[in-house]
Amino acid sequence: MSVLFFDSHCHLHDARIYTDIPNIIDRAEKAGVSAMVSCATMEENFARTAELACTHGAVIPCFGIHPWFVDSLSENWQQNLETFLTAPGSGIGETGLDFMDKRADRDLQIRVFSHHLNLARELERPINIHIRKAWDTFIRLLKKNGPLKTPGLIHSYSGSADMVPLFEKYNLYISFSGSVTRPRAQKVVKALGAVSRDRFLLETDTPDIYPSILEPGKNKLNEPKNLPIIAQIAAKRVDMGFEEFVNHAYNNSLTLFETILS
Numbered sequence: 085m086s087v088l089f090f091d092s093h094c095h096l097h098d099a100r101i102y103t104d105i106p107n108i109i110d111r112a113e114k115a116g117v118s119a120m121v122s123c124a125t126m127e128e129n130f131a132r133t134a135e136l137a138c139t140h141g142a143v144i145p146c147f148g149i150h151p152w153f154v155d156s157l158s159e160n161w162q163q164n165l166e167t168f169l170t171a172p173g174s175g176i177g178e179t180g181l182d183f184m185d186k187r188a189d190r191d192l193q194i195r196v197f198s199h200h201l202n203l204a205r206e207l208e209r210p211i212n213i214h215i216r217k218a219w220d221t222f223i224r225l226l227k228k229n230g231p232l233k234t235p236g237l238i239h240s241y242s243g244s245a246d247m248v249p250l251f252e253k254y255n256l257y258i259s260f261s262g263s264v265t266r267p268r269a270q271k272v273v274k275a276l277g278a279v280s281r282d283r284f285l286l287e288t289d290t291p292d293i294y295p296s297i298l299e300p301g302k303n304k305l306n307e308p309k310n311l312p313i314i315a316q317i318a319a320k321r322v323d324m325g326f327e328e329f330v331n332h333a334y335n336n337s338l339t340l341f342e343t344i345l346s
């Protein structure tokens with residue numbers, strides 16, 4: 085097959101898969117996945133993410149604090165984050181807002197996420213964003229700051245199709261994961277159908293969001309080699325030819341990450 089795939093959001097540092105990384109990357113490359121954006125989620129895994137990118141040419145690192153882990157911040161977290169971002173070739177994230185858990189410290193999440201948005205603007209880096217059940221707050225932040233100077237992406241999009249044009253206007257790309265393979269994925273499929281052809285992306289969110297089409301009961305840890313399966317189902321669900329769909333997603337990732345690709 086001549087098409088190539090670009091995994092726009094995964095976590096190769098994750099302890100559940102880390103020891104198997106050389107094999108995972110080998111399997112990904114054999115499946116045509118030529119680039120993987122691996123996002124750190126807290127200070128503790130910054131070094132491992134940097135090391136992965138140094139060792140494997142296909143890995144593009146992003147550094148950020150995931151909204152689930154804002155209570156893990158050290159006193160020097162801002163400096164720590166900037167230190168890892170000084171190396172060229174790195175993006176920002178995973179960062180964002182997640183209000184799913186009612187006990188989440190929303191104010192702290194907003195402060196931490198705003199800092200990442202400012203850094204993205206200042207350093208002109210792409211930003212990898214996680215939003216769950218926090219769409220109003222996210223839109224308020226976007227409107228306050230104006231369109232992103234360097235584009236970003238909303239990963240594993242779970243918002244409505246209606247909001248897509250607004251996010252595109254603010255210079256965001258919309259990324260779709262294995263959640264599009266679920267039997268009851270109508271909302272996600274509708275959103276994918278609403279995204280402009282030059283704005284959608286594909287991701288695995290490895291090791292999570294295992295595509296539901298694969299055999300149940302087998303290894304439930306996701307890996308980038310599963311991206312072609314996700315692409316196949318996604319293309320079919322929006323009635324687009326497979327090659328055309330995949331080429332669009334691939335070229336969109338190249339454009340989004342252009343400034344940090346060597």
Ligand SMILES: [Zn+2]
Nearest residue numbers: 093095178289
């Ligand atoms: Zn993630």
